[in-house]
Amino acid sequence: MLSLKIENLAVSFPGLTAPVLAVDHLEIAAGSGVALTGGSGSGKSTLINIIAGLERTRAGHVFWGDQNFADLSEGRRDRWRAANIGLVMQDFHLFPGLSALDNILLPARLSRVATADLVKRAHMLFQTVGLKRPEQHVETMSRGEMQRVAIARALLRKPGVIIADEPTASLDLESGEAVGDLLLSVAADAGSTLIVASHDPRLIERLGRRLSLKGGQIVGDTQAGEMAA
Amino acid sequence: MIRFILADLRRLWLGGAVVVLLVALATALGVAVTLQERSLRLGSARAADKFDLVVGAAGSETQLVLSSIFLQAAPLPLVDGSILTKLSADPRVDWAAPVGFGDSFAGYPIIGTTTKLVAGTTPGFAEGRMFALEGEAVLGAAVNLPLGAEIKPMHGTAETGGHTHAGPAYKVAGKLQPTGTPWDRAILVPIQAVWHVHGLGEEHGHEEEHHDGDGHDHAHEGDEHHEEGGTHTEAEHTGGVAEHVQTVAEQPAPQPPKTAFALGAASSAHIEDDHHGSIDPDAPIVETFGASTPGLPAILVKPKTIADAYRLRQEYRTGSTLGVFPGEVLTRLYATLGDAKMILSAVAAGSQGLVAAALVLVTVIHVGQRRRQIGALRAFGAPRASVFTIVWLELFLLVALGIGIGFLIGLTAAQIGAQMFAAKSGVILPVGFTREDLRLALVFLGFAGVLAAVPALLAYRQSPATALRA
Structure with a gap:
């Protein structure tokens, strides 16, 4: 359960005159649900990378709670992300050859934090996301099932933040809806801050707040109530 | 981690098998030349031993x-x-x-x-x-x-x-x-x-x-x-x-x-x-x-x-x-033999160099293809050291396996050669590994370790965001 505060953030790439992302001030309350929308090139993915700590913050400040990403080395940022941010991606990024359960536990195991309790939690999460065969290899699963495994993996270490990048874009309507439901309910249950980049209107409208990006700027910031109007 | 590496190797078993085979053959060539030459030297020296x-x-x-x-x-x-x-x-x-x-x-x-x-x-x-x-x-x-x-x-x-x-x-x-x-x-x-x-x-x-x-x-x-x-x-x-x-x-x-x-x-x-x-x-x-x-x-x-x-x-x-003195005449013969061995060793070393270069190429391409996977590992919280270790271990295991098999093939080849020679000449050629071979194996393994570090370093240095975008 963490709040986000961004100040004077500017991300530019060499060779480009205008920054791909410029955010002067943004605050997201702890436990809230936020949708990020915008076309390609809007800076949406860059923002996701920055707030997930995947990309280095060179100019400005990105605070999760009291922690400023800009102050952290790459290794410490990795560690912080592993402990505090649950990531869900469009392409799942599950590792073939491993069972669903092993996939859920893989990042924790690689970080050497996979205790017996965590293994137990992995089993529990597996049921929470509505799956039945923990030993099933992921490559034999349907895409909807894969995304459920990915969500369980994101939740394993009880992250204060869940960041999902187009979680439903590669799913059919039905499983997309189910995955959306799942994301919202697990975030609500854990009280995690949920940030979802999406094009999926049905998913967007169920989140409390909507940030629209265009040309690297936040051009819209609406609450759910206002949107309905 | 081991399970992940094994799963990965299982998935890429064909490429892995080719790598092992390449390394094994290149190693076997060098080992067979060394063993054969040494056993020939020892065997003939023993044969002359009693004749002052x-x-x-x-x-x-x-x-x-x-x-x-x-x-x-x-x-x-x-x-x-x-x-x-x-x-x-x-x-x-x-x-x-x-x-x-x-x-x-x-x-x-x-x-x-x-x-x-x-x-x-x-x-x-x-x-x-x-x-x-x-x-x-x-x-x-x-x-x-x-x-x-x-x-x-x-x-x-x-x-x-x-x-x-x-x-x-x-x-x-x-x-x-x-x-x-x-x-x-x-x-x-x-x-x-x-x-x-x-x-x-x-x-x-x-x-x-x-x-x-x-x-x-x-x-x-x-x-x-x-x-x-x-x-x-x-x-x-x-x-x-x-x-x-x-x-x-x-x-x-x-x-x-x-x-x-x-x-x-x-x-x-x-x-x-x-x-x-x-x-x-x-x-x-x-x-x-x-x-x-x-x-x-x-x-x-x-x-x-x-x-x-x-x-x-x-x-x-x-x-x-x-x-x-037969020993003296043999010594002169060995000098000639030594030259031949040097040429063979150079050929073997050349082939090993080629294989090493091919391996670097293969692994660099391989890491390129796996950028997304490596990026994802990082994104989901795997420490950089783990990523390095995974990539390094995967390649090192393959090469080490190849070296091990290569030594066995080399030994077998030298033994078969020695048997054929013994059947023809009666000179028993004592084929066997010595401390020197242990050193050679360690040198090979050390080299494999360095070789495997190249792609591992590439993987280590990749920013997860860039890797994921690829």
């Missing part, structure tokens, strides 16, 4: 060593028999023994020599006993004949169109324990028997007539021949018989000792059909060599001290004789 000094007629040193120690059939010039007499009497000499060859049986060379040499160069008898009579033979460990077997010597070898001596036959009296030398393949008989088979070493006063025989069919001659041991001395033996012992396919047809004392020059007509020698199987062995000793291809000398060895070699390097 070899004295032969002036000629090729290498050929003298190859013929006397490796029993390689080749015509050798003969050294005068009196040299043996002189050497035997020399106070600096422990023992000196003649080596007479040229005959064979079933592919095994028949070597005429003395009991002293047999006793002095072999570890003892596996069964049976030393030859005690002229018609007895002792087998080297690798000669596949039973005790009591009858051996009919063939002049030369079957391959070179040799013919069987009609009359004589040896009876196997004993079998020696293995020595790991070409002599294991030899049939050892008393030297006097070899002489007698060829009609040498007997007292005959005529010089010309015994050269022009043609027959091999005079088996009857031996029957009534009673040679007395120790009576060689009086006759003036002529050097003319010398070339008979070695010259393949040439028919030595000297005068048989049938009527040794009675024969005069007048009996030449008689001799015309008695040109082939024979042995008296029951005659006792005489190993004192007088002035009438026939020419010899080689004499093995056991000097009393090292200083004596050097002095003797010096003395017998003049004029018509050639004294050599």
Whole structure:
């Protein structure tokens, strides 16, 4: 359960005159649900990378709670992300050859934090996301099932933040809806801050707040109530 | 982590297998060259170990060593028999023994020599006993004949169109324990028997007539021949018989000792059909060599001290004789061998370099293809060190496996080569790993470790965001 505060953030790439992302001030309350929308090139993915700590913050400040990403080395940022941010991606990024359960536990195991309790939690999460065969290899699963495994993996270490990048874009309507439901309910249950980049209107409208990006700027910031109007 | 690596390797098993195979073959090449060369060196050195000094007629040193120690059939010039007499009497000499060859049986060379040499160069008898009579033979460990077997010597070898001596036959009296030398393949008989088979070493006063025989069919001659041991001395033996012992396919047809004392020059007509020698199987062995000793291809000398060895070699390097230390000749041969080994090693190293370069290429491409996976690992919280370790371990395991298999293949290849060589030459080549190989393996593994670090570092340095975008 963490709040986000961004100040004077500017991300530019060499060779480009205008920054791909410029955010002067943004605050997201702890436990809230936020949708990020915008076309390609809007800076949406860059923002996701920055707030997930995947990309280095060179100019400005990105605070999760009291922690400023800009102050952290790459290794410490990795560690912080592993402990505090649950990531869900469009392409799942599950590792073939491993069972669903092993996939859920893989990042924790690689970080050497996979205790017996965590293994137990992995089993529990597996049921929470509505799956039945923990030993099933992921490559034999349907895409909807894969995304459920990915969500369980994101939740394993009880992250204060869940960041999902187009979680439903590669799913059919039905499983997309189910995955959306799942994301919202697990975030609500854990009280995690949920940030979802999406094009999926049905998913967007169920989140409390909507940030629209265009040309690297936040051009819209609406609450759910206002949107309905 | 291990499970993840194994899952990954299982998924990429075909590529992994190719990598292992490449590494294994490149390693095997280098290992086989090293092992083979070393075993050849050790094996031949062991073969020469017991032969301190070899004295032969002036000629090729290498050929003298190859013929006397490796029993390689080749015509050798003969050294005068009196040299043996002189050497035997020399106070600096422990023992000196003649080596007479040229005959064979079933592919095994028949070597005429003395009991002293047999006793002095072999570890003892596996069964049976030393030859005690002229018609007895002792087998080297690798000669596949039973005790009591009858051996009919063939002049030369079957391959070179040799013919069987009609009359004589040896009876196997004993079998020696293995020595790991070409002599294991030899049939050892008393030297006097070899002489007698060829009609040498007997007292005959005529010089010309015994050269022009043609027959091999005079088996009857031996029957009534009673040679007395120790009576060689009086006759003036002529050097003319010398070339008979070695010259393949040439028919030595000297005068048989049938009527040794009675024969005069007048009996030449008689001799015309008695040109082939024979042995008296029951005659006792005489190993004192007088002035009438026939020419010899080689004499093995056991000097009393090292200083004596050097002095003797010096003395017998003049004029018509050639004294050599087999070890020294072999050392020179090894120098040549060493050059060949260097070339082979360079070829092997070149191939290893190529494989290493190919591996770097393959892995760099591989890491490129896996950028997303590696990025995802990082994104989901795997520490950088873990990512490095995963990529490094995966490649290192493959290469290490390849190196291990390569050493086994190399060892097997060297052993097969050694077996083939041993079957042909009798020289046991001791193929085996030494400390040096351990070092080589460690060097290879170290290199593999560095090699594997290249893609691992690439993976380590990738920013997860960039990797995921790829």
